[in-house]
Amino acid sequence: MNNTTASLPLMLKQLRLASIKDHWQSLARKAVKEHWDPDQYLAELCNIELSSREDKRLQRYLKEACLPAGKQLSSFDFNAVAGVTKQHINQLTNDQSWVKHGHNILLFGASGVGKTHLACSLGYALVESGVRVKFASASALVQMLQRAKSELKLTEALVKLDKYAVLVLDDIGYIRKTEQESSVLFELIAYRYERCSLIITSNQTFEDWDQLFDDTVMTVAAIDRLVHRATIIQCQGESYRRKSSMQKQE
Numbered sequence: 001m002n003n004t005t006a007s008l009p010l011m012l013k014q015l016r017l018a019s020i021k022d023h024w025q026s027l028a029r030k031a032v033k034e035h036w037d038p039d040q041y042l043a044e045l046c047n048i049e050l051s052s053r054e055d056k057r058l059q060r061y062l063k064e065a066c067l068p069a070g071k072q073l074s075s076f077d078f079n080a081v082a083g084v085t086k087q088h089i090n091q092l093t094n095d096q097s098w099v100k101h102g103h104n105i106l107l108f109g110a111s112g113v114g115k116t117h118l119a120c121s122l123g124y125a126l127v128e129s130g131v132r133v134k135f136a137s138a139s140a141l142v143q144m145l146q147r148a149k150s151e152l153k154l155t156e157a158l159v160k161l162d163k164y165a166v167l168v169l170d171d172i173g174y175i176r177k178t179e180q181e182s183s184v185l186f187e188l189i190a191y192r193y194e195r196c197s198l199i200i201t202s203n204q205t206f207e208d209w210d211q212l213f214d215d216t217v218m219t220v221a222a223i224d225r226l227v228h229r230a231t232i233i234q235c236q237g238e239s240y241r242r243k244s245s246m247q248k249q250e
Contacts, residue, residue, distance in 0.1 A: 019052035020045050058127065065133045067168075071120035081114050081237040089118065092231065093125035099165050104198045104226055108205060109235030115201040118235070119168050122199060126166055134164040138172040138185075138200070145184040154184065158191045166197045173204040175212055182214040186222050193225045200226070 012021035024045060031041040073093075078086045092098065092105065105122065107115040123133045148157035161167060175181055192198060204211065206223055213219040 017049055019049045023048050054130075058130065061127045061130070061132055062124075065123060065127050065135055067120050067123045067127070067133070067135045068116070071117045072124050073121035076114060076117050076121055081109075081235050083109070083234045083236045084118065088233075089121065092122060093129075096126070096129065096131065098229075098231065099126065099131060099197050101229070102192065102194045102196050103228075104200065104230040106226060106230055106232045107199070107201045107235060108233070109203065109237075111203050113235045113237045115203075115235055116170050118233070119170065119199045119201050123166065123168050131166060132164045133166045133168065134161070135168040135170065137174075138169040139174050139176075141167075141169060141188075142175055142181050142185050145188060146180050149180070149184055154187065158188065161188075161192075162196060164196070166199060167192070168199045170201050172200050172202045172212065173208075178214075182212065182218060186213065186218050189222050189225050194228070198226070 008024070009021055012018075012024070027041065027044055027048070030036075031044075036044075073086070073089060076086075078084070098105070105119075107119055109115050120135065123135055126133050145154060145157055148154045172185075175185060189198070209223060210216060210219050213222060
């Protein structure tokens with residue numbers, strides 16, 4: 001081993017080429033054995049490094065998404081819910097033009113029919129394709145924004161959320177109707193309008209959204225921005241939790 005080869009692991013470490021550092025020797029032996037050209041050897045090394053970085057990036061995206069465990073599309077029972085099909089959800093995950101254009105997905109339905117599961121399954125699929133997603137209960141996110149506003153840092157907080165192409169806001173109907181919470185919720189909706197996407201679940205239809213916002217004008221303005229070119233899904237069916245509870249009692 002000459003001096004250049006001996007120092008190669010250190011140079012690769014300094015260049016932060018961790019996967020190449022771990023595999024260059026074993027791949028070199030394979031290249032010699034199979035009579036690879038130098039460019040083939042280099043291409044294979046680069047492919048290993050790129051694949052490793054992509055895997056790490058997706059793992060980082062999945063961790064920061066904070067999506068509830070076990071809510072992938074494969075475990076959703078479409079036979080138990082009317083108003084939505086597997087084909088429709090697959091279309092939304094495969095054709096992500098709605099994300100590129102900042103369009104929204106709104107999921108309505110009674111408690112327990114699977115709105116959150118569907119929203120999360122979309123989130124998981126988006127993360128797997130390299131889209132940054134963030135899941136949060138609507139109440140928790142609004143409270144965070146409310147604290148930021150009280151500290152005169154609301155704009156900064158909204159800008160930080162820009163790194164997520166899709167925000168999943170779960171159970172928007174549980175937000176308390178106060179002037180402060182209504183205000184920051186509207187500002188979030190207005191700020192992301194036609195820029196970044198929202199996936200929202202709600203057990204309240206639009207006609208009941210006057211319970212979320214402080215006045216009718218704000219309610220109408222919020223709905224107008226959310227529904228513009230949005231996909232609206234109305235889930236209908238029996239509550240999973242109620243059904244599971246009844247089955248356990250039988």
